[in-house]
Amino acid sequence: xxxxxxxxxxxxxxxxxxxxxxxxxxxxxxxxxxxxxxxxxxxxxxxxxxxxxxxxxxxxxxxxxxxxxxxxxxxxxxxxxxxxxxxxxxxxxxxxxxxxxxxxxxxxxxxxxxxxxxxxxxxxxxxxxxxxxxxxxxxxxxxxxxxxxxxxxxxxxxxxxxxxxxxxxxxxxxxxxxxxxxxxxxxxxxxxxxxxxxxxxxxxxxxxxxxxxxxxxxxxxxxxxxxxxxxxxxxxxxxxxxxxxxxxxxxxxxxxxxxxxxxxxxxxxxxxxxxxxxxxxxxxxxxxxxxxxxxxxxxxxxxxxxxxxxxxxxxxxxxxxxxxxxxxxxxxxxxxxxxxxxxx
Amino acid sequence: xxxxxxxxxxxxxxxxxxxxxxxxxxxxxxxxxxxxxxxxxxxxxxxxxxxxxxxxxxxxxxxxxxxxxxxxxxxxxxxxxxxxxxxxxxxxxxxxxxxxxxxxxxxxxxxxxxxxxxxxxxxxxxxxxxxxxxxxxxxxxxxxxxxxxxxxxxxxxxxxxxxxxxxxxxxxxxxxxxxxxxxxxxxxxxxxxxxxxxxxxxxxxxxxxxxxxxxxxxxxxxxxxxxxxxxxxxxxxxxxxxxxxxxxxxxxxxxxxxxxxxxxxxxxxxxxxxxxxxxxxxxxxxxxxxxxxxxxxxxxxxxxxxxxxxxxxxxxxxxxxxxxxxxxxxxxxxxxxxxxxxxxxxxxxxxxxxxxxxxxxxxxxxxxxxxxxxxxxxxxxxxxxxxxxxxxxxxxxxxxxxxxxxxxxxxxxxxxxxxxxxxxxxxxxxxxxxxxxxxxxxxxxxxxxxxxxxxxxxxxxxxxxxxxxxxxxxxxxxxxxxxxxxxxxxxxxxxxxxxxxxxxxxxxxxxxxxxxxxxxxxxxxxxxxxxxxxxxxxxxxxxxx
Numbered sequence: 012x013x014x015x016x017x018x019x020x021x022x023x024x025x026x027x028x029x030x031x032x033x034x035x036x037x038x039x040x041x042x043x044x045x046x047x048x049x050x051x052x053x054x055x056x057x058x059x060x061x062x063x064x065x066x067x068x069x070x071x072x073x074x075x076x077x078x079x080x081x082x083x084x085x086x087x088x089x090x091x092x093x094x095x096x097x098x099x100x101x102x103x104x105x106x107x108x109x110x111x112x113x114x115x116x117x118x119x120x121x122x123x124x125x126x127x128x129x130x131x132x133x134x135x136x137x138x139x140x141x142x143x144x145x146x147x148x149x150x151x152x153x154x155x156x157x158x159x160x161x162x163x164x165x166x167x168x169x170x171x172x173x174x175x176x177x178x179x180x181x182x183x184x185x186x187x188x189x190x191x192x193x194x195x196x197x198x199x200x201x202x203x204x205x206x207x208x209x210x211x212x213x214x215x216x217x218x219x220x221x222x223x224x225x226x227x228x229x230x231x232x233x234x235x236x237x238x239x240x241x242x243x244x245x246x247x248x249x250x251x252x253x254x255x256x257x258x259x260x261x262x263x264x265x266x267x268x269x270x271x272x273x274x275x276x277x278x279x280x281x282x283x284x285x286x287x288x289x290x291x292x293x294x295x296x297x298x299x300x301x302x303x304x305x306x307x308x309x310x311x312x313x314x315x316x317x318x319x320x321x322x323x324x325x326x327x328x329x330x331x332x333x334x335x336x337x338x339x340x341x342x343x344x345x346x347x348x349x350x351x352x353x354x355x
Numbered sequence: 356x357x358x359x360x361x362x363x364x365x366x367x368x369x370x371x372x373x374x375x376x377x378x379x380x381x382x383x384x385x386x387x388x389x390x391x392x393x394x395x396x397x398x399x400x401x402x403x404x405x406x407x408x409x410x411x412x413x414x415x416x417x418x419x420x421x422x423x424x425x426x427x428x429x430x431x432x433x434x435x436x437x438x439x440x441x442x443x444x445x446x447x448x449x450x451x452x453x454x455x456x457x458x459x460x461x462x463x464x465x466x467x468x469x470x471x472x473x474x475x476x477x478x479x480x481x482x483x484x485x486x487x488x489x490x491x492x493x494x495x496x497x498x499x500x501x502x503x504x505x506x507x508x509x510x511x512x513x514x515x516x517x518x519x520x521x522x523x524x525x526x527x528x529x530x531x532x533x534x535x536x537x538x539x540x541x542x543x544x545x546x547x548x549x550x551x552x553x554x555x556x557x558x559x560x561x562x563x564x565x566x567x568x569x570x571x572x573x574x575x576x577x578x579x580x581x582x583x584x585x586x587x588x589x590x591x592x593x594x595x596x597x598x599x600x601x602x603x604x605x606x607x608x609x610x611x612x613x614x615x616x617x618x619x620x621x622x623x624x625x626x627x628x629x630x631x632x633x634x635x636x637x638x639x640x641x642x643x644x645x646x647x648x649x650x651x652x653x654x655x656x657x658x659x660x661x662x663x664x665x666x667x668x669x670x671x672x673x674x675x676x677x678x679x680x681x682x683x684x685x686x687x688x689x690x691x692x693x694x695x696x697x698x699x700x701x702x703x704x705x706x707x708x709x710x711x712x713x714x715x716x717x718x719x720x721x722x723x724x725x726x727x728x729x730x731x732x733x734x735x736x737x738x739x740x741x742x743x744x745x746x747x748x749x750x751x752x753x754x755x756x757x758x759x760x761x762x763x764x765x766x767x768x769x770x771x772x773x774x775x776x777x778x779x780x781x782x783x784x785x786x787x788x789x790x791x792x793x794x795x796x797x798x799x800x801x802x803x804x805x806x807x808x809x810x811x812x813x814x815x816x817x818x819x820x821x822x823x824x825x826x827x828x829x830x831x832x833x834x835x836x837x838x839x840x841x842x843x844x845x846x847x848x849x850x851x852x853x854x855x856x857x858x859x860x861x862x863x864x865x866x867x868x869x870x871x872x873x874x875x876x877x878x879x880x881x882x883x884x885x886x887x888x889x890x891x892x893x894x895x896x897x898x899x900x
Contacts, residue, residue: 096585169624176626178617183588183608184393186581205392298617300587308586 013342020338027330035323036081042315046070050081052092052100052316085323091316095308100320104302108324109192110180111301115290117217118224119283126229127272130236134271135263137241145233152230157289161223161296168219175219178298182216185209220290220297228286235275243271273343280336284329395606396881396897399618399627403585403611406501408569409547409891410490413506418546418891419631420609424591425467426549426574427598429458429483430540432802432889437708439544443478443575449843453535458483460526465596466552467579471571474554478575480522485553487520487530497556501569507547511807513539537843541804546890550575577603577895586611603895622647622876628899629877629884631892635693635752641876648881653697653704654873655888657808658750658797660741660761661824661865663789668733675863676717677727678793681768682761683719688869691757695874699867701856702808706888708845709805709852715860725768735769742775742794745782749871750797757795757868787821794824795868802889805852809836813864827864 039050048054051064068084069077084090090100129149133142169177180194181187187209190197194213198206243249244267252262291303298304302321309317404420405412412418422428429444441447444458464478489497490505491514508514516539519531532539542548555573559565572580575598578591589609597603610627612618618630619637623644633641633649641649662669662678669675684698697705700714728737741761743754751757755776762772777785786794800807810817814833817823832855839851859865875892877884883896 165620170620173624176624177620178612178626182393182626183397183590183610184395184606186590186606208392298612 016341017338020334020341024330024334027334028327031323031326031330032082032085033078035319036078038315038319038322039081042319044315049315049319050091052094052097054094090320093309093317094314095312095317100317103305103317104320104324106189106192107300107302107305108328110194110299111287111290111294111303112328113193114217114220114224114294114299114301115283115286117221118228118290119279119286121221121225122228122232122282122286123279125225126232127236129229130233131240131268131271133233133237134240134244137237142237146237149230149233152226153234155227157223157227158292158296160226161220161293164219164223165296176216177219180213180216180300181209182212185212220293220299223293223297224286224289227289228282231282231285232279235278236271239271239275240267243267246270273340276340276343277337280333280339283332283336287325287329393606394604394899395608396604396628396894396899397608397610397626398892398894399612399621399630400589400609401611401615401618401631402613404589406569407572407580407583408501408551409549410486410505410508411501411569413510413547415891420589421572421574422546422549422891423576423887423893423895424578424607425572425576425580426551427464427576428544428548428550429460430544432541432544432887434885434887434889434893437706437889439540442544443483443550447540453537453841453843454532456530456532456539457523458528458530460528461598462526464575464598465594466555466575467573467594468596469571469573469579469581471567472552472555472558472573474552474573476554478550478552479525480528481553482550483528484520484522485556486549486551487517489551490514491517491520496560497565497568500565505547507545511542513542535841537840537848538802538804538806540843541802541807544889545802578607597895599895602898604897604899607894619876622878625878627878628881629875631875633874633876635695638693638695638874646879647876648879649874649876650884650886651695651872651874652886652888653706653870654749654799655704655706655802656750656797656799656871657699657702657704657867658696658748658795658869658871659699659702659824659865659867660793660795662793662863663791663824663826664864665789665826666792668731668737669792671731672862673727673731674733677724677731677733677768678765678770679717679863679866680720680724680727681770682764682866684868685719687757687760690760691751691753692869692871696869696871699870701859702812702867703805703852704870704888707805707808709849711849711853711856714856717860717863717866721764721767728768728770733770736771737769738771738773739765740773740775740792742782742786742791742796744779744794744796745776746779748797748799749873750799750869751795752871754795761795783821786824789826791824796824798822805848806836806840809839809852809855813859825864827862829858829862832858 039046042049047061047064047068047070050068053064056064065071069080088101090104092098093100093103096103129145133145136142165177168175176182185203185208187194187197187201187203190200195210198209198213203209249262249266252266257265290301291306293299294301294303295307302325306318306321309321400416400419402416404417405414406417407421407425409418409422409426427443429442430439431442432438433440443461443464445461446459448457449455460478460480460483462477466474466478468474488495490508492498505514516532516534516536517530518533521529521531523529551568552573556568559568577594577597577599579594581590581592583589588611591607593603593605610621612621615632615634615637618627619633619640621627622630638649641647662675664670688694688696688698698716700716701711703710741758743758744751747753755774758772758774762774765772775791776782785791798808798812811822813823813825813827814836815828818826818828835851835855835858839848842848873886873888875884875886880900881897882900883898885893885896887893
């Protein structure tokens with residue numbers, strides 16, 4: 012049974028990625044300009060090189076043949092070159108994407124740490140003073156545009172109070188070689204003399220962008236959790252548990268928490284997509300060297316190969332994360348049927 | 356019943372959360388931004404350099420990133436006095452006919468030892484010859500590497516001026532000129548005349564990677580190149596064996612930040628130690644803060660109002676003088692430069708060695724102006740055009756506004772003014788054709804030599820090349836500035852420039868208006884950052900407390 016579930020999810024993943032790759036391939040033709048240039052990122056090539064490239068990418072053959080070669084190149088990491096930097100896109104993306112994922116992951120983690128307990132808190136006390144205050148706070152957090160929030164954070168905590176830096180991932184004085192793309196891991200792996208100071212600098216740079224992202228996401232998670240807790244606590248089996256003489260703590264921990272969390276875990280996964288979008292905006296404001304910042308630059312400079320590859324990379328990540336959380340939720344609670352999930 | 360217990364649970368959760376939060380917050384606050392064991396200087400620069408060889412580009416972004424950081428020149432300008440001082444050449448001799456220059460080179464100057472190049476010898480005559488021949492000799496193996504365009508040297512004709520570069524011995528080089536030119540030494544001291552390593556070039560030729568020479572630079576300067584990431588940063592490291600001193604910071608980083616307000620914000624939070632080009636509107640913010648310092652000094656530039664002397668009535672010097680008297684320069688300076696400029700008496704700013712402090716300035720005198728105009732047959736209500744350049748430049752940040760103010764002044768003396776402006780490229784083309792009556796424009800010099808002002812702005816040949824906005828051609832003036840170049844003694848040259856100044860003041864082909872300040876802001880704990888009016892920024896002497 013379980014295996015079938017996994018295979019099913021895996022099929023979904025493959026199918027979606029397939030559609031995505033077709034879309035990104037069609038961008039080669041849909042973007043203005045020469046499709047060959049859009050594909051390879053090589054401008055002003057000699058006629059001989061051009062001929063060679065045309066053959067290499069199958070431009071003399073059918074679209075299907077071209078697509079097949081395109082897929083092969085994608086898998087091999089041959090994503091073409093960026094117009095603006097003339098560097099391989101694969102290399103650029105593998106440097107910027109981890110930065111965005113790092114930021115989103117910390118923000119998601121922090122949102123869960125804040126949002127879920129607060130959601131339970133409000134759920135248990137629903138329609139009381141504390142519930143209303145938390146609810147009100149979440150409405151404010153939820154409705155604040157993330158770019159505005161980031162600017163306010165900079166204004167207050169960087170420029171007025173001077174507590175945190177306002178740009179980048181780490182002070183440029185720390186020359187940490189790029190290995191995994193995740194700052195803290197890179198610091199740990201490096202043979203840098205002052206790892207503590209570097210980690211501290213990285214932490215200071217991380218706080219404001221993470222907080223800006225967290226406030227919005229935590230509000231959403233709080234609201235989802237609260238709703239779920241209220242539903243679960245009102246259900247028959249909870250009431251039955253009470254009548255069986257279990258204490259409140261026993262009821263909450265044995266029956267409440269698990270049942271309230273399981274249906275909403277896939278929704279948390281979906282928040283990752285929203286979070287990544289917000290992260291891109293936050294990156295631009297905090298000059299965070301992530302994929303969002305990079306993509307915006309690519310759009311400004313009409314760097315078509317970069318836009319295509321960046322779009323593909325970001326959507327692939329989002330799809331993989333969504334499918335994985337979905338699968339994870341299934342594994343936690345195999346009993347969940349399609350019908351029950353539809354209510355979420 | 357169960358609600359009470361739930362409340363208990365809630366309280367436990369709250370207590371737990373606040374404990375975690377308190378821990379997290381205390382972790383953040385116990386260190387300040389400054390306390391770091393790694394030292395270095397971070398400069399927020401305004402853009403990407405095109406390469407790391409200033410020979411190839413006249414843009415100040417490129418020379419800021421390379422000229423004084425990575426390289427040295429044979430000679431330097433002293434940033435305070437503007438005098439030429441020895442650098443890699445420890446002394447030099449000029450032959451009596453002014454045609455042969457012999458340079459004695461400094462011994463024991465070490466090139467950078469980096470991951471991509473390990474020098475086996477110190478600096479000698481071969482490096483000087485290589486560096487000069489690269490731009491001078493069109494068949495030099497490195498001439499066409501990186502495009503083969505050396506704009507500074509070709510614009511001032513230095514490639515034609517030098518007829519021969521000879522090696523006398525390992526530490527003596529002789530340069531022969533085709534005609535005497537006393538601005539030659541000054542040109543060798545500009546940001547662009549840097550000394551490259553011939554040994555490095557040879558090694559690159561062997562490994563067939565010639566084009567790396569300008570992107571992975573090797574020089575003798577206080578910093579060696581480490582890493583460049585476009586749109587992000589440039590990293591430099593201290594050159595441990597720098598010949599001049601050992602006080603350069605361990606690290607130098609250019610944080611490329613194109614937005615001016617973001618540069619200021621980074622300066623305020625301490626993420627940058629110094630910033631390039633603070634906007635005029637931000638100067639007060641910087642002045643207000645105690646932890647920041649704003650340095651400004653008159654730059655090597657001049658903003659002026661030029662009359663088209665080939666047209667009636669501007670062909671009459673009396674009319675030109677009258678118009679010059681009709682405007683109040685000081686008010687213009689306040690309104691357009693917000694006080695960040697000094698009033699110009701002549702073409703040359705104060706930082707030039709040929710500056711003449713006793714030049715007589717035209718005073719604001721509308722009554723006399725009106726009288727002179729009527730005498731010259733200019734009636735009440737006569738209409739002239741003032742062309743105002745459409746772009747912002749240091750020497751004139753708002754030509755349009757200035758033209759509007761002048762409109763009011765000129766109406767007082769009975770002159771109607773039309774303000775004319777085109778898109779910048781068209782503007783310059785039409786200006787070159789001489790379609791204007793008068794124009795508000797200016798000039799920024801590349802080096803400290805006065806010839807760099809006098810020749811391009813008012814000589815007869817500059818009408819052809821399109822920098823003589825007054826279309827003014829005077830044989831007397833041309834012979835004065837040519838004679839000045841025959842002498843290498845500063846005192847003798849100054850005499851000729853004085854005569855030229857006098858001629859300009861009488862003829863008034865253009866009205867010098869202002870020398871704008873160059874600004875640089877840095878944190879108070881940074882010392883030794885001197886504004887170099889003759890070009891690029893220097894970080895070798897900077898110290899951070």
